[in-house]
Amino acid sequence: MKKVSIRFIVTFLLLFSICLIGVAWGEVCNENENCPCPCSSSLKVYVYDMNTNTPIKGAAVEVSGPGQYYVKDYTGSKGSISISDGISLSGEYFVKASKEGYRSETISFTLEPDECKEFEFKIKLIPECTERNITASVYDTNSNNPINNAEVTLNGPNGYSSTQITDNNGQTTFDSLAEGSYTVSVSKTGYESESATVNADECRPYEIEIGLTPGGGDDEPCIEREIKVSVYDTDSNNPIEGAEVTLNGPDNYSSTKSTIEGLAAFDNLTEGSYTVSVSKTGYESESATVNADECRPFEIEIGLTPGDGDDEPCIEREIEVSVYDTRSNNPIDGADVTLNGPDNYSSTKSTSEGLATFDNLSEGSYTVSVSKTGYESKSATVEATECMPYEIEIGLTPGGGGDDTCTERSVTVAVYSTSSNNPVNGAEVTLNGSGNYSSTMNTTEGLVTFDNLSEGSYTVSVSKSGYTSESISVEATECKPYNIQIGLAPRNSGGGNNGGDSDNNDNPHNNDNPPNNQTPPGTSEPPSNNGNPPSSTPPEIDETPTPNTSAPPPVTTEPPPVYNEPPEKGDLPFTGANSLSYLLAGFVLCSIGVIIKRFDKR
Structure with missing residues (x-):
């Protein structure tokens, strides 16, 4: 009987111990970040x-x-x-x-x-549409003639707004438009303003004609004011057919016509002073001024003297402007190109596929000015002294007024311990760069991000008590995020641990490669400081020390598994639910021991 009781007591204590070990192991694993994730x-x-x-x-x-x-x-x-x-x-x-x-x-x-x-x-x-554009044609409702230098404003979805000037054909085109409804507003001095709506819901070009009625504004319209130019040969007094007559006047008015039977007429003119320039091959060019200050027709006779002259007309003289992005070398669409030249010549066009062409130019010096929102404006000079086409390339640099338009340029620094490969919290990270830029932040979960940076070279310096300090340079020349990783080596003091990380590496400056060929947190390859973003962010770190309620785990030579993102507490395999399973299993075994005891009594 005494022998049976001792065996029962020993069996009961053994099984109860197993229960306690299961509970303790579950709680320890619940607090231990090295417990492996069951799956991914x-x-x-x-x-x-x-x-x-x-x-x-x-x-x-x-x-x-x-x-x-x-x-x-x-x-x-x-x-x-x-x-x-x-x-x-x-x-x-x-x-x-x-x-x-x-x-x-x-x-x-x-x-x-x-x-x-x-x-x-x-x-x-869904492919983006590159063919959707709107061409506005503006004309005079009385004469049906096109109106040049009219101001056309296009407003559309997502706050889109753009203003352009009509060319000599009374037209202007707005390219690269998004799908949606647009409002076209047209105005010009001496005319009543008009507007129209275009529903650009398909991927195709759209055309709209808008007629302006003379009137409106402070200048009362006068439909009788016109200038008739009579061109004749000074030797024979005969009219000259096909002479080129250009009329320049107020509000950048400019129009060119050829004489028919020696006559060219310009009507629907506003009050002001006009310059008439006449030229023809084989004759010397001439010009005259007309003050059209009254509401009546004006007539002027201009005689051309036979001779080659210095300004021989050339129909082949043109200037083609190619506009491109200096960073990507891609053509820029929708850039405003203004050409100013002799005899008050001025014309503005928008680039299509990066090109704008100005033709039928007279001999002289021209200034090309190019601008577009988000780029720095540029200008160049072309000496069009020969009768031939001229080509000029103008590169625009992203920016404008010195303000970098890039909002995606940032530097993210991941700081980790070279001994444990764990992120280092509370490390002081200082970023110094171009334009006397300097900013200091402390890491959270081993990370810190500096954003809204301008283009240039930066130096990252990292320090923390108990660790060696490190620094690295970053060339932020592109408009993109930059991610770098910096390893800090713990300093050994008195044979103890500093910063909660033990360091078994005898070289405190070995920060380029983690110990035992391990990879830094959140990466699948060795750390790289070349500015490329890591495959994922470092794992979360809980730096609060956990009391050790059981014997320390055995030391192994293999490094603990590294995960891109460790599981949160409560998601580990040995947590509360599994601890309860150990406990229940222990009580079942205890019950089996009681049954054995009863059989022994029998």
């Missing part, structure tokens, strides 16, 4: 063209999710991309696909707790 989900994304249903190669796919998770990669020839690491935290994830020439699309999915599966999505991108 994967993602596969296919990107297609909405119109052709063909795969899109080189599309950018960005995945973001809980715990600052972020991965960016590009589709291959089959338009697909696979992401197999790091999708382990439960929550909502966002997948964005984008490609130049297409509208970007974003979808989302939710990863449930303890869920491990392969997600697969197909994203179709």
